[in-house]
Amino acid sequence: MPIVTSLDVSAIREDFPILAQQVHGKPLVYLDSAATSQKPKCVIDAITHFYLMDNANIHRGVHELSERSTLAYEAARGKVRGFLNAANTQEIIFVRGATEGINLVAQTYGRTHVGAGDEIVISALEHHSNIVPWQMLCEEKKAVLRVIPINDRGEIELYAFEKLLNPRTRLVAVSHVSNALGTINPVREIIQTAHEFNVPVLIDGCQAVQHMKVDVRNLDCDFYVFSGHKLFAPTGIGVLYGKEKLLEEMPPWQGGGDMISSVTFEKTTYNDLPYKFEAGTPDIAGAIGLGAAIDYLDQIGMEAVAEYEHDLLQYGTKALESISGLRIIGTAREKAGVLSFVLEGVHPHDAGTILDREGVAVRTGHHCAQPVMERFGVAATTRASLAFYNTREDIDALVAGIHKVKELFAA
């Protein structure tokens, strides 16, 4: 395999101070970035600087600090726009995370467009956050939730998807990349097909934005959501992108300050986009941190990230495949960032505890995707997930840890 030289991983690792520590007396090997990513120092510094120097509420005061904080918050919105290649900043709504973004769409677009007997289509790969909001909506509206099946590799069955679409379909909501398996879904094809039926599509990009270049105009998706904390930014900030036309016609979600133009007891006029959907004081520092993370990624380049991680994932896949008694769950031809597996005769929680004592941090369990686990006939898996700060040495440490697990359980 060629060694990728376009990305200097040792320099990158120095940008993430948290990685340079020992746990249980072993160097930390962080392979849980799909749960949450680590934060580069520049992101931490941006938040610290904000609270040390600029903190004030936004869109309110005439004083200097309020001006600075408003500028920084809106600059972050501009950075997100550029990152997603959205047409304009009105289309970028700051939310708490992808979960809130999906709930916002379900409660506004969904409640105004979905009625009794209508249908919403999701996939069998979804995280609970892209299942439950739609179930709640369907229950309220007496609508029907349809699920696109997946094959044994963990890939969406496109031909089955086409058959699910019909005049009652009101929305399609699918993940860009599966959190449990790492499958990259053919979202462009899904969007094109849905649009032939005039059905809008929401893409959950939680596990995609940190691994590849995402261009919402090229995808032509109607909504796109992601969480900042998986993109090397802090927790508590996320993004909902929506096409302006759709966002304009959607009713507001939460009411409060900042989302209004004028309020009397008789009538309230709502604010323009994007503020219509940002009631209350937002996570200003979080947005600024997200902006700093995007600046950082811009320097590295998402193409270089994707290329480096592709190589690392291939290396990891080969390494795991060589371990007897290990079965990789999710073997899609197009994957990003995730190595999910089960070990014969060993429960994932036991594997996770033993790996932890070797310094290797992985996620064990159902990954908030119980239907995916059921599809593969397992209760849980061990999931190693990658970011561009991981190395082949991290994979080697994982493999050594797995051998230790097998050794302990061979007794």
Next chain:
Amino acid sequence: MINDLYQETIIDHNKRPRNFQLLEDANRQAEGFNPLCGDKCKVFLKENNGVLDKVTFQGAGCAISTASASLMTETLKGKTIAEAEAMLKKFLDLLTTDQPVPMDLGKLAVFSGVREFPARVKCATLAWHTLRAALRGAGEAVSTK
């Protein structure tokens, strides 16, 4: 040390769980589960004049929860209900307090190592919480969440 957690007894009981069967003539039983990890456990008791003649279990879970259930059934067979209640309290104390390990726990003392792994305490106690539900006839599924 990881070997303090995965002692030979635990590995052995995970691989070859004792009394791992449905008890047709059970007169008390309960079901327990841990919603966070999906572990399940059913405990069956055949009680006769205050004595546990038979104790069995079924379920699916990690090595800690399986071995804990297996050793529990071995330990409690032939014990009175009062003795079982006392053992239950002693076992939960072993895992959830810093008290010195009691001398009369027998094989169950291997679980003292779990104390050093707080995330795994619920694995070890699942079978015992289920036992308590069976003894007290709560009849509802218990959850260790």
